[in-house]
Amino acid sequence: MAEELNKLEEIDRQIQAAKRQKLALECKSDFLKFVKFTMPKVSDPNNIEESTFKDARHHRAIALALEKVAKGKIKRLIVTLPPRHGKSEMISRRFIPWLMGKDPYKSIIFAQDFGSDCRAIMETPQYKQVFPKFKFRQGGASKSRVQTDNGGMSVFVGRGGSITGRGGDVLVVDDPIKDSVEAMSPT
Numbered sequence: 001m002a003e004e005l006n007k008l009e010e011i012d013r014q015i016q017a018a019k020r021q022k023l024a025l026e027c028k029s030d031f032l033k034f035v036k037f038t039m040p041k042v043s044d045p046n047n048i049e050e051s052t053f054k055d056a057r058h059h060r061a062i063a064l065a066l067e068k069v070a071k072g073k074i075k076r077l078i079v080t081l082p083p084r085h086g087k088s089e090m091i092s093r094r095f096i097p098w099l100m101g102k103d104p105y106k107s108i109i110f111a112q113d114f115g116s117d118c119r120a121i122m123e124t125p126q127y128k129q130v131f132p133k134f135k136f137r138q139g140g141a142s143k144s145r146v147q148t149d150n151g152g153m154s155v156f157v158g159r160g161g162s163i164t165g166r167g168g169d170v171l172v173v174d175d176p177i178k179d180s181v182e183a184m185s186p187t
Contacts, residue, residue, distance in 0.1 A: 016048075023048050024129040028102065031070075032063035035094045038126045059086055066095050069170070070102060088114070092174045096154055097121045099170060101131030104148035110172035118154065119146055 027034040036051035044050055055063075058081065068074040079087050092114040099106060100122070110118075121127055122134065135149040146154045177183045 016046075020046075020048050020129070024126075027098075027130045029067075030063075031067050031095070031098055032060060034098050034130060035059075035063070035090060037130065038094065038097075038121055038124060040126065053086075053089070059090065062086070062090055066091065070099055088174055092172060093117045093121065096172065097127060100146070100148060100152060100154060101127065101134050104134060104150040104152045106152045106169045108152075108154040108170045108172070109168040110154065110170075110174070114174065115146070115154070122146070 023033065023037060027037050032055060036053050036055070037048065039051050039053040041047060041050035041052055053059075062079060065074060065077055065079075069077055079091060081087050092110060096108055096110055096114070096118045099108065122136070128134070137147040137149050
């Protein structure tokens with residue numbers, strides 16, 4: 001009886017591992033699945049059925065648009081939604097790591113505020129399962145940039161910071177206008 005129970009537990013463990021690996025493979029092409037997979041429930045991080053990210057219709061639309069950006073089908077994308085609707089989480093925190101995992105040769109320029117968040121995501125077990133071949137270049141994880149072993153780079157630039165002399169395949173701008181006074185400025 002105990003031996004049969006052990007066999008069943010082992011089979012269940014193998015099934016869960018296979019489901020996790022299947023989902024990790026799907027995350028390479030399905031951005032919304034990647035977002036959810038890299039945001040596991042804190043109380044049960046190994047449960048792939050649960051995520052702290054709860055998607056809505058607008059999240060699914062953003063995810064589809066970002067997948068088209070990644071494929072080069074959309075060259076310019078502006079996402080405008082009220083605060084606290086997931087724009088920064090999806091675009092500035094999750095899209096950059098996903099894109100770098102998919103194409104570690106890319107050069108990306110984006111908001112300095114999110115650099116450490118992106119780096120932290122790239123160091124999670126979930127990220128490493130989705131992109132097992134992704135590697136930081138030795139010494140390539142500074143405060144202002146992330147460099148890949150393949151020559152790709154993400155540069156984190158703050159408002160007013162310089163990107164002179166730097167090219168980028170992708171440029172992500174998050175909340176470029178500080179407040180209503182700045183928005184109404186003639187310049």
